[in-house]
Amino acid sequence: MKKLEMQLLDLLQEDCRLPLEKLAVMLGATTAEVAETIDSLEKQRVILRYAPTINWDKTDRERVEAMIQVSVTPQRDAGFDEVAKRIYRFEEVKSVYLMSGGYDLLVLVEGRTLKECALFVSSKLSTLEMVTGTATSFILKRYKEEGVVFEEGKTDNRLVITP
Amino acid sequence: MTYEKFINPAIAAVPPSGIRRFFDIAATMKDAISLGVGEPDFVTPYHIRNAAINSLLDGETQYTGNRGMPELLEEISWYLEHRYQTKYDPATEIMVTVGASEAIDVALRALVSPGDEVLVPEPSYVSYSPSVIFATGTPVGVVTTAETEFRLTPEAIEAAITPRTKFLILPYPNNPTGGVMGREDLLKIAAVVEKHDLLVISDEIYAELSYGDHQHVSFAALPGMWQRTITLNGFSKAFAMTGWRVGYACGPREIISVMLKIHQYGIMCAPRMGQVAALEALRSGRLTDYEDVRKMRESYDRRRRLMVEGFRAMGLECFEPRGAFYVFPGIQPTGLTSEDFCNRLLLEHKVACVPGTAFGACGEGHIRCSYATGIDKLNIALERMEAFVRQVRG
Ligand SMILES: Cc1ncc(COP(=O)(O)O)c(C=O)c1O
Numbered sequence: 312m313k314k315l316e317m318q319l320l321d322l323l324q325e326d327c328r329l330p331l332e333k334l335a336v337m338l339g340a341t342t343a344e345v346a347e348t349i350d351s352l353e354k355q356r357v358i359l360r361y362a363p364t365i366n367w368d369k370t371d372r373e374r375v376e377a378m379i380q381v382s383v384t385p386q387r388d389a390g391f392d393e394v395a396k397r398i399y400r401f402e403e404v405k406s407v408y409l410m411s412g413g414y415d416l417l418v419l420v421e422g423r424t425l426k427e428c429a430l431f432v433s434s435k436l437s438t439l440e441m442v443t444g445t446a447t448s449f450i451l452k453r454y455k456e457e458g459v460v461f462e463e464g465k466t467d468n469r470l471v472i473t474p
Numbered sequence: 475m476t477y478e479k480f481i482n483p484a485i486a487a488v489p490p491s492g493i494r495r496f497f498d499i500a501a502t503m504k505d506a507i508s509l510g511v512g513e514p515d516f517v518t519p520y521h522i523r524n525a526a527i528n529s530l531l532d533g534e535t536q537y538t539g540n541r542g543m544p545e546l547l548e549e550i551s552w553y554l555e556h557r558y559q560t561k562y563d564p565a566t567e568i569m570v571t572v573g574a575s576e577a578i579d580v581a582l583r584a585l586v587s588p589g590d591e592v593l594v595p596e597p598s599y600v601s602y603s604p605s606v607i608f609a610t611g612t613p614v615g616v617v618t619t620a621e622t623e624f625r626l627t628p629e630a631i632e633a634a635i636t637p638r639t640k641f642l643i644l645p646y647p648n649n650p651t652g653g654v655m656g657r658e659d660l661l662k663i664a665a666v667v668e669k670h671d672l673l674v675i676s677d678e679i680y681a682e683l684s685y686g687d688h689q690h691v692s693f694a695a696l697p698g699m700w701q702r703t704i705t706l707n708g709f710s711k712a713f714a715m716t717g718w719r720v721g722y723a724c725g726p727r728e729i730i731s732v733m734l735k736i737h738q739y740g741i742m743c744a745p746r747m748g749q750v751a752a753l754e755a756l757r758s759g760r761l762t763d764y765e766d767v768r769k770m771r772e773s774y775d776r777r778r779r780l781m782v783e784g785f786r787a788m789g790l791e792c793f794e795p796r797g798a799f800y801v802f803p804g805i806q807p808t809g810l811t812s813e814d815f816c817n818r819l820l821l822e823h824k825v826a827c828v829p830g831t832a833f834g835a836c837g838e839g840h841i842r843c844s845y846a847t848g849i850d851k852l853n854i855a856l857e858r859m860e861a862f863v864r865q866v867r868g
Contacts, residue, residue, distance in 0.1 A: 322776070326849065333853065336783040337776035471826060472497040472510035474600045474649075 315340055319348055320357070327361040364459050368452075375449060376405070376421050377428040379436065380414040382444040391415060394441050403431050414446070425449065488604050492832030496816065500826040507855045508826040509843040512649065514714040514799070516773075518751065519766045522713065525754035526747050534746055540738040542570025542722070543749045549756040550722055558681065558692035560705065566727040569734050570744045570752075574679045574708035574721035576737070579605050581675050581704050581723060582641075584733040586611035591638040595626045596834025597802070598645045599677070603834075614639070617836045620804060623793050624653030628662045635670055642672050644693055647680035650833045650842035651802040652778075652795020654684060657691045664696045674703045679721070680798040682712035682767050685775045688796040694724075701726055704733075709748075711798070712767050713755045718748035774799050777845040777852055784856035788863045799846045802830065806839045808866045816841055818866075823858040 335342045352358045367374050386393040391409050399407045406419040422428040547564035554560045562568050571577040586609040594602045596615045603613035616634045618624040646655045681690040694703040708721025785792035785803040792803035805815050812829035820826050830837025
């Protein structure tokens with residue numbers, strides 16, 4: 312990947328609201344080059360979307376997340392991918408990862424209540440024919456996500472003017 | 475009681491730093507954005523902090539040898555040789571100091587005799603001239619200008635030399651201008667240094683923060699200059715380690731041994747904690763090809779471009795700085811003095827910059843803006859400054 316692409320991704324990951332002109336200035340490229348590069352990154356599905364990191368705990372929304380370790384029997388032709396697809400199509404499922412180690416898929420589920428998540432596991436997930444076992448853990452507190460620490464704001468300990 | 479007779483008049487005569495005065499106003503303003511900070515906005519990388527924590531847990535709380543921890547001296551020696559092609563024997567030609575600040579002070583006190591003249595290029599870091607005075611010498615300003623991108627020219631040096639001139643402070647990459655000196659520029663200085671039999675104190679603390687195609691050249695790496703140079707450096711800027719207070723001085727053993735004498739009696743040693751952290755910074759740097767430093771440099775570089783472009787868009791002249799983390803735009807079109815510009819900008823638009831005059835009289839007409847601040851804040855500061863410039867230009 313070109314240097315411009317990498318640098319652009321670094322900047323956008325930090326703040327995707329930076330205007331094209333500012334991005335161009337900072338990267339020493341033209342606005343057109345930056346626009347083209349972003350366009351191509353989107354087309355290649357390197358950039359999938361521009362979304363903020365939200366601390367939902369500070370909102371009024373009732374929300375519970377569960378991490379479910381899922382063991383499966385891979386499908387004969389498509390292996391794990393087909394199983395993953397059967398799982399990630401459920402709307403409740405936020406993330407699915409293929410894992411090394413003692414189980415196969417890690418599934419992140421979101422619901423309004425504990426009960427809702429539990430129901431998803433018992434009625435939807437574990438009833439899939441290839442699912443051979445699940446172990447559900449509920450998230451109690453989120454400390455850091457995508458490199459962002461939730462509780463501590465950024466503090467600047469520097470004096471306002473120094474030599 | 476009056477203390478006049480007890481206070482050294484030579485010290486009393488040194489004016490307080492222009493930065494200090496400004497600080498007092500800025501410190502009271504809560505919502506001001508400060509572009510006045512001369513230190514990185516990064517916190518020291520976590521693995522470095524962690525190394526210091528571990529050493530504290532292990533009870534490493536004692537003095538170290540005067541010269542510094544032998545492992546650190548070894549590591550500094552390796553670093554300088556591989557990064558800047560200068561060779562220093564860790565046992566005799568390097569000493570660890572309490573920041574480059576102490577190194578400046580100790581070098582001058584070890585070398586300067588009463589009445590010696592020390593050439594100090596201006597604009598430059600606020601502590602050189604006072605330190606020369608504290609060392610009983612006479613600082614002689616050498617003017618650098620925006621026209622030559624604040625490079626030191628052999629002509630300007632020649633014009634300032636007298637029979638009493640013994641030393642030249644070489645402050646590149648430069649605070650406050652961001653100016654740098656390439657190999658060709660330095661070779662010209664070397665010729666003058668040779669011709670007039672001068673000794674050079676080269677403050678290279680911003681060496682790692684060089685941008686674009688500029689590669690830092692250490693003055694001691696030039697032919698014949700090793701013998702004539704005391705190289706000063708430190709961890710504050712490159713590794714975001716200002717509060718740890720670790721720097722170092724390197725040079726011929728005859729000189730380092732005299733400097734060590736002052737350090738030994740006056741300071742004992744740099745803080746062990748800081749030395750342990752510095753050791754981790756260099757050791758891990760060696761293994762990762764200085765990834766921490768590279769990431770920070772890339773981040774500064776983006777902000778540097780943003781600032782230069784921002785000032786030019788306001789119609790202010792701004793030469794492209796290629797080192798440190800400052801821009802030094804000219805504010806002449808506003809018709810204001812640097813001091814008035816900064817005062818009004820702070821009081822009316824809540825952006826703190828430092829008047830160029832804080833770094834020498836020839837800084838008049840310029841302001842120093844540090845871009846070691848978040849991009850979001852820099853953008854707001856640029857908008858506020860633009861409004862201010864438009865307002866005063868009418
Ligand atoms: C040019 C220059 N030299 C030396 C220093 C002192 O650095 P240290 O923290 O190593 O004492 C500074 C700090 O602002 C500086 O800008």
